[in-house]
Amino acid sequence: MPYQTIQDLPEALRTHLPVSAQEIFRRAYNGAWDSYVEGGGLRPANRSRQDVAHKAAWLEVRRKFLSKDGHLARRSSGQQSAPI
Template identity: 50%
Template sequence: MPYENKQDLPVAVKNNLPSHAQDIFKEAFNSAWDEYKDKEDRRGNDSREEVAFKVAWAAVKEKYHKNADDKWVKK
């Protein structure tokens, strides 16, 4: 299910990612949700939601990383 706003994001995302990273996650998740709606567009047996989560986290990791204090910070 796509997310309409950042308040709808999972608690683990809201409690750990900075605001901008949450925006990236939401947009990437929603885009992947649309792009991979058909099972034949996905690799393996991952569900639509699993693929969207993988895409969203990959997008976040393009711009952010965890620092020594285990906090997500901009690269």
């Protein structure tokens, strides 16, 4: 189910992600949720809509942030994300 605000995100995300990463996660999750309709669309048949949206959201966070000394830091414009 889509998240209306970052306060709707699971507590673990709100605790461990900076606010800007929470917003990126929320927007990416909601976008993927809308794109991958149950029973159709581009979603793999063996994955739930929630699983696909969750994975897409984390991929977007990883694309914009890197883990440094146990904390997330926004990537500089020239830094590449880790391969998947």
